[in-house]
Amino acid sequence: MSKKDAYSQAGRTAVLQNIQGTLQFLQRFPPFKQMEHSHLAFLVEQCQLRFHASGESIIKPADGPVEHFYIVKQGRVVGERQHVSQAGVETTFEITSGECFPLAALLGERATRTEHVAGEDTFCLQLNKAAFIRLFSMSDVFRDFALRGVSSLLDQVNQQVRHRAVETLGSQYSLNTPLGELAMRHPVVCTPDMPLREAVRLMHEQQVGSIVIIDPQRFPIGIFTLRDLRQVVADASAELSAPIALHMTAAPFYLAPDATAFDAAMAMTERHIAHVCLVHERRLCGVVSERDLFSLQRVDLVHLARTIRHAPRLDTLVSLRGEISQLVERMLAHGASSTQITQIITLLNDHTVCRVIELALAERGDPGVAFSWLCFGSEGRGEQTLFTDQDNGILFEADDTAQADAHRRALLPLAQYINQCLAQCGFSLCQGNIMAGNPDLCLSRSEWARRFAGFVREASPENLLGSSIYFDLRAVWGDEQAVEQLRQGMLAQVRDNRIFQRMMADNALRQRPPVGRLRDFVLTRQGTDKAATLDLKVQGLTPFVDGARLLALANGIGACNTLERLRQLVAREVIDALDGAAFEEAYHFIQQTRMQQHQRQSRANQAYSNRLDPDSLNQLDRRILRESLRQAQRLQSSLALRYQL
Amino acid sequence: MSLFTWLRPSLPAAVDPAMRQRLAQLPKPAPPGVHPLREQRWVVIDLETSGLNLNRDQVLSIGAVAIEDGAIDFSQQFERTLHRPAQKTNPSVLIHGLGPDALAAGSAPATALLELLEFIGDSPLLAFHAPFDQHMLGRALKDSLGHRLQHSFYDVAEIAPMLNPDTVMREAGLDDWIGHFGLQVDERHHASADAQVTAELALILFSQARRQQLDSPLQLSTRLQQWRRRKAQSHSW
Numbered sequence: 001m002s003k004k005d006a007y008s009q010a011g012r013t014a015v016l017q018n019i020q021g022t023l024q025f026l027q028r029f030p031p032f033k034q035m036e037h038s039h040l041a042f043l044v045e046q047c048q049l050r051f052h053a054s055g056e057s058i059i060k061p062a063d064g065p066v067e068h069f070y071i072v073k074q075g076r077v078v079g080e081r082q083h084v085s086q087a088g089v090e091t092t093f094e095i096t097s098g099e100c101f102p103l104a105a106l107l108g109e110r111a112t113r114t115e116h117v118a119g120e121d122t123f124c125l126q127l128n129k130a131a132f133i134r135l136f137s138m139s140d141v142f143r144d145f146a147l148r149g150v151s152s153l154l155d156q157v158n159q160q161v162r163h164r165a166v167e168t169l170g171s172q173y174s175l176n177t178p179l180g181e182l183a184m185r186h187p188v189v190c191t192p193d194m195p196l197r198e199a200v201r202l203m204h205e206q207q208v209g210s211i212v213i214i215d216p217q218r219f220p221i222g223i224f225t226l227r228d229l230r231q232v233v234a235d236a237s238a239e240l241s242a243p244i245a246l247h248m249t250a251a252p253f254y255l256a257p258d259a260t261a262f263d264a265a266m267a268m269t270e271r272h273i274a275h276v277c278l279v280h281e282r283r284l285c286g287v288v289s290e291r292d293l294f295s296l297q298r299v300d301l302v303h304l305a306r307t308i309r310h311a312p313r314l315d316t317l318v319s320l321r322g323e324i325s326q327l328v329e330r331m332l333a334h335g336a337s338s339t340q341i342t343q344i345i346t347l348l349n350d351h352t353v354c355r356v357i358e359l360a361l362a363e364r365g366d367p368g369v370a371f372s373w374l375c376f377g378s379e380g381r382g383e384q385t386l387f388t389d390q391d392n393g394i395l396f397e398a399d400d401t402a403q404a405d406a407h408r409r410a411l412l413p414l415a416q417y418i419n420q421c422l423a424q425c426g427f428s429l430c431q432g433n434i435m436a437g438n439p440d441l442c443l444s445r446s447e448w449a450r451r452f453a454g455f456v457r458e459a460s461p462e463n464l465l466g467s468s469i470y471f472d473l474r475a476v477w478g479d480e481q482a483v484e485q486l487r488q489g490m491l492a493q494v495r496d497n498r499i500f501q502r503m504m505a506d507n508a509l510r511q512r513p514p515v516g517r518l519r520d521f522v523l524t525r526q527g528t529d530k531a532a533t534l535d536l537k538v539q540g541l542t543p544f545v546d547g548a549r550l551l552a553l554a555n556g557i558g559a560c561n562t563l564e565r566l567r568q569l570v571a572r573e574v575i576d577a578l579d580g581a582a583f584e585e586a587y588h589f590i591q592q593t594r595m596q597q598h599q600r601q602s603r604a605n606q607a608y609s610n611r612l613d614p615d616s617l618n619q620l621d622r623r624i625l626r627e628s629l630r631q632a633q634r635l636q637s638s639l640a641l642r643y644q645l
Numbered sequence: 646m647s648l649f650t651w652l653r654p655s656l657p658a659a660v661d662p663a664m665r666q667r668l669a670q671l672p673k674p675a676p677p678g679v680h681p682l683r684e685q686r687w688v689v690i691d692l693e694t695s696g697l698n699l700n701r702d703q704v705l706s707i708g709a710v711a712i713e714d715g716a717i718d719f720s721q722q723f724e725r726t727l728h729r730p731a732q733k734t735n736p737s738v739l740i741h742g743l744g745p746d747a748l749a750a751g752s753a754p755a756t757a758l759l760e761l762l763e764f765i766g767d768s769p770l771l772a773f774h775a776p777f778d779q780h781m782l783g784r785a786l787k788d789s790l791g792h793r794l795q796h797s798f799y800d801v802a803e804i805a806p807m808l809n810p811d812t813v814m815r816e817a818g819l820d821d822w823i824g825h826f827g828l829q830v831d832e833r834h835h836a837s838a839d840a841q842v843t844a845e846l847a848l849i850l851f852s853q854a855r856r857q858q859l860d861s862p863l864q865l866s867t868r869l870q871q872w873r874r875r876k877a878q879s880h881s882w
Contacts, residue, residue, distance in 0.1 A: 019719060021838065048716035051848035053856075074829050121826070123845065126716065 019044050022125070025073065029098030030620050031145035039139040046131035049073065052118035059102065060115040066105045069132040072097055075122025079114040093630065094119065096520065098619065103146050106132065179264055179278055179288050180257030186319075187277075187287040189214050192221065192245035196232065199224060199244045205316075207307060210275045210287055213248050218283040222248030225275055254279040257286065264288050308351040314359055314421055317352055321426045324348050325386055329599060338592035339563060346382040349427075353392075354477050356421045364417060367410040371396040372478030373418075376434060380472040381545070381560045385595055386602065389428040390419060391469060393441035395448055395482055404444040411442055434469060445482050449489050456493045459503040467504070468546065471553060472560045487558055494553040501554050505643035508546035513632040514539045520626050521614045536597070537610040540590040540625075543632040544583060547639055551575070562587060575638070583635055586628035593617075593625060657755065657791055664759055664790075672767040674796040677862040682851045683715035685862050687799075688764065689771045689847055691839040692778050695729075699777070703729060704785045706751070707761055708837030710844040711768070715851070717844050723764045724837040726751035754789045762786075765796065769862060773819045773843045775800035799865070801843055801850065807872045808853045822846055 022044045026032035032040055052058050058077060059066060070077075072095050079093040079101075093114075095101050105112040106129065127135070136143050188206045190199050192213050203211050203226075213222040224244055232238045232247055254277035255263055264276045268290055278286035304323055311317045327348075328341055357373060377391040378384050394415055398404035416437035423429050436442055443451065455467040471490060475483040494500060514522040514534040523532035534540070545562050552558075552565040555574050559565050563584055570580035598608050614622050639645070660668070678685065690709045696702035704727060711721035728751040751757075772778040775798040783794040805822050806812070814821050823830060823842060826849055830842045859865050 019722065021841070022719065045720050047719045048714070049719065049845070049848075050716040051845070051852055053849075053852045056852075074827075121849065123848075 022047070022049075022073075026071070026098070028619065031141050032098075034141045035139050036141070039135060039142065042138070043127060043131070043135055044125075046135075047071075047125045047127050050124055050126050052077075052122045052124060054118055054120045054122075056118045058116040058118060058122075058124065059112050061111050061113060064111050065109055066102055066112055067129050069100060069106055069127040069129070070102070070116075071100045071125040071127075073123040073125050075124075076119035077101065077116050077122060077124070078119040080117055081114050094520065094626075099623070107146060178258050178260060179255060179276070180286065182261060182288050182292050187212050187284060189218075189284065190244060192248075193243045195241050196238075196244050196247060197240040200229060200240075205312065209289055209291070211244075212252070212277060212284055212287060213244060214284055220252050220254060220277045220279065220284045222250045223252035223275060223277065223287075224248045227274065252277050254284075256280060261288075305348060305351055308348060308355055311355055311359075314356070314424060317355060317359075317425050320352075325602060328386060328595075338588055338595050341595060342383050342385065342591065345384050345386065345388075346379070349379065349384055349388070350476050352425055353422065353427075356425060357418055357477050360414060360418045360421055364414055367414050369396055369407045369410050370479065371411055372475045372480070372482055373436065374473050374483065375476050376473050377469050378472075379476075380474045381562060382474070383545075383562060383591075385591075386598055386608075390422055390430045391434045392419075392436045392476075393434070393438075393443070393470075394436045395475070395478075395486070396442075396444055397482065398444035398446070404447060407444065408439060408442050412437060412439060415442055445486060448486050452486070452490045453493055456490070456497050456500045459500050464503055464507045468507070468549065472549065474560055484558075491553060491556050491558060495556050501550065502643045502645070504546075504550045504553075505639045506645055508543070508550055508639055509636050509645060511538055511542050511546075513543055513629040513636070515626055515629045515633060520622075521629075523614070526611060531613040531615065533611040533613045535610050536590055536594040536612050540629060540632065541587065541594070543636055544587045544590075547635045548583075550639065579634070579638075582631050586631035589624055589628045593621065657789060660755055660790055664755065667759055667763070668790065668792060671762055674769070675767045677769070677797065677866040679861045679863050681860050682854060682862065682865070686766070686768045687712040687771050687847065688766075688768045689801075689840050689844040690765075690778055690782070691772060691836045691843060692781055693836045694781055697777075699780050699784075702781070703727075704754075704781050705729060706836045707757065707782075708835070708840035709761065709764060710837070710840045711764075712771075712844055712847060712851075715848070717841070717848065721764075722837065723761060725757040725761070727754045727757055728752055729754075754785065758786055758789050758792075762790075762792070769797045769799060771799050771801055771843065771847050773801045773839075773846075775802070797866070799869070801846055803869055803872070804850050804854075804865070805846065807869060808850055808857060808859075819843065819846075 019041065023037075023040055026040060026044070032043075035043075052075075058070065059068075074097060077095040079095075095116075101116060102112045102114075136146060188202055188208050188211045190202065190211055190213055192215075194213075199211050203209070210223055210225040212220050213224065215221050222245065224247060228247055228249060232240075238247070252275070253267055253273060255267065257278045257280050267276055268274065274290045276288045277284055278288060304320070304327060308317065308320055311320065324345065328345065353373065353375075372395045374380075374393040374395055375391060376393065378388065379391055394411055396404075396407050396411065398407055415435075419429065419435045419437045429435065434441065452467075452470065455463040455470070471494075473483065473487070516522040521534060523534055525532045544566075548562045548565040548569070551569050551574055555569065555572060557565055557568045557572070559568055566575070566580050566583055566587075569575045570577050575583075593612065594610060597610075597612060601608050614625060617625060688709050688711055690707065692704050693706045693708075694702045694704055706726040707723065709723035711718050711723075713721065770779075779794070779798045786792045786794050801822075802817070802819075806814070806817065809825075812825060814825070817825075819839070819842070823846070826846065828842055828845055830838065854860065854865060859868055
């Protein structure tokens with residue numbers, strides 16, 4: 001037996017406490033926590049623990065093909081790449097506890113392209129290549145991680161998102177959901193003396209299948225459903241003017257709101273009924289239909305859109321807002337991405353806006369001037385979340401100033417009324433008064449063109465701010481052609497004006513992503529907050545939005561949506577395809593994190609806020625958020641390079 | 646039978662001929678060499694004992710970690726709890742957590758100690774407050790195997806203040822240095838966990854030593870002697 005064999009033989013014979021400790025350490029991090037115990041134990045047993053003093057190079061391009069796989073146990077490793085254009089190095093990434101490197105180089109059997117330097121005193125677990133390959137062949141989880149790297153982490157996040165959303169819904173497959181959470185709208189009720197015809201009209205208007213007949217204390221004394229209506233219609237002698245009490249099913253079955261969906265499902269099958277009343281302290285508080293129980297499995301977007309489009313009154317639209325929020329929650333549960341969800345919210349919001357305008361026209365009369373309803377900002381980009389305010393305007397055609405003034409006078413009262421109606425539907429009034437009811441935003445096409453030209457010509461701070469809002473524009477209602485003409489004129493002016501572009505770039509660099517060199521997040525404390533936070537919207541999304549807008553405008557791209565802009569920029573080879581994909585993923589993740597936070601706040605009846613304490617995230621989300629913010633940083637440095645700022 | 650054999654103290658009863666042969670095959674400890682620290686294999690050791698009395702207390706468990714090629718090698722670790730049936734529960738059980746059950750289930754001391762010697766090989770030993778471990782291990786080896794411990798011990802409790810003269814800590818313990826270097830420990834007062842964290846401390850200290858041009862076991866040991874002398878002088882003033 002060689003000396004070394006003898007050593008390892010002697011060492012191996014007992015259960016080793018330190019291996020156990022290291023194992024437990026690794027089990028806190030993906031992909032290790034998903035790995036089989038025996039595979040993980042193999043990994044740890046084959047490891048060496050090495051110390052690297054701050055500033056020490058761990059691996060560098062000159063070392064030749066990479067021979068080891070590293071996992072940071074403690075400390076921080078930074079990637080340093082020589083600047084292409086200037087002297088010095090730039091930090092390209094940071095790797096901290098539980099993270100590993102250099103996967104790409106190890107799998108490609110090549111040298112690393114980036115020098116890995118200990119950013120502080122660091123301990124790394126080091127696995128030799130032979131053991132790495134062995135592990136790679138043994139563990140599916142590890143192989144998947146090694147091959148797909150961070151994108152496999154993103155998949156996990158998406159799975160988690162789905163999982164969490166399902167949990168809050170009480171899971172679509174389990175019937176343990178309290179009924180109180182399933183009864184999504186107020187029950188439609190009437191008194192026993194209401195004529196049958198009246199009651200059916202009520203049901204029809206509210207698009208419900210049942211009406212509950214209540215006594216003065218709101219206790220349900222009967223229920224009338226579509227099935228009962230069928231009987232009434234079949235019975236030739238029935239009088240539609242008779243009181244509903246004659247035709248209702250008396251003493252309807254009811255449950256408490258904290259009974260489960262399972263209880264309701266059992267009752268329905270046993271009693272052959274399709275509706276269960278919910279009664280709390282002898283007062284009706286809801287109705288659960290068979291459809292409610294199973295609609296959790298269907299995302300009925302089409303139905304909701306249709307209901308909005310045909311809403312007979314403003315009140316109906318107001319009440320439908322709650323359903324949009326429910327739909328978003330269900331969509332998340334079904335694994336929809338933040339992009340799909342913002343699209344759906346935008347779509348439903350567009351429907352709501354159109355319906356509000358139609359209802360307003362019907363109520364106030366046609367002003368006699370054709371107009372387009374414009375929206376700006378996030379609405380213009382089609383990136384709305386539930387937490388949204390109005391940014392809109394009106395465009396009309398006019399031959400001269402006098403006619404424009406006359407049209408404006410005719411349109412303004414209607415515009416102001418529409419603004420108020422939208423506010424009732426949950427689109428809060430814009431504090432900066434960027435609303436169609438503002439005379440400055442109710443303009444003819446040539447007035448808009450002049451205004452936009454002014455923004456480009458004189459790049460004052462207000463104009464730059466203005467361009468960042470108004471240049472993301474879209475027609476929601478009315479003629480789209482006029483808006484397109486306006487846009488083409490604006491694009492031509494921006495493309496020719498390098499100074500304006502440079503000012504916009506400067507402006508786009510103002511919000512720095514909150515990641516630092518030394519600590520992983522740069523946080524600020526707001527007022528009396530206990531925890532320091534970062535702003536997901538301003539510090540996370542805005543750099544992408546601003547960067548994509550500038551590059552799109554400068555390259556004559558008419559699209560307004562940030563992801564669409566990025567895609568077209570890649571197609572035109574303005575940005576590298578890999579960079580584009582990375583920006584897209586990062587933007588997507590930050591948006592997803594923000595929407596989940598809004599959902600959480602909405603459930604807890606808190607005000608919507610974009611401020612997030614990264615410590616409230618789990619390890620994985622935290623890491624990906626940091627990487628996503630780093631992508632924002634990269635986009636900004638590419639702008640700085642392009643415009644030499 | 647030669648006179649020498651007769652004069653040699655008789656081996657303890659637990660040592661059978663096979664063990665005697667293994668004892669005879671053990672390599673001689675190597676004197677401090679002039680090769681770089683990284684090329685030296687080290688064994689970091691930590692003992693849990695029934696108390697702090699050098700003459701009366703017993704070794705209860707042994708943890709050892711090897712540093713080879715400048716890194717802690719997880720495939721080379723040593724951990725044994727010794728079979729000590731007569732061990733009465735005394736207050737130190739609160740520190741090391743080894744109850745009578747664990748001790749009754751432990752390995753035979755002679756076997757465990759022999760395996761330890763094989764694990765150590767010719768490597769120098771590192772420990773925190775090394776004189777204590779050196780004495781306790783020496784006595785245990787003599788009692789159980791009739792073997793004389795000849796390995797050189799390097800005291801991490803001396804190397805740390807020697808290389809960090811600006812760090813003023815009076816009578817700094819292992820916990821103080823762990824805190825000073827921000828090491829993360831899962832569990833203390835468990836022989837192998839303590840050996841592990843002492844080994845991590847040693848990795849940091851070796852890295853410091855290299856930067857202070859002390860890049861061989863011999864240089865380190867010479868400097869330690871000077872440092873000890875100077876300390877003794879400064880104390881006598």
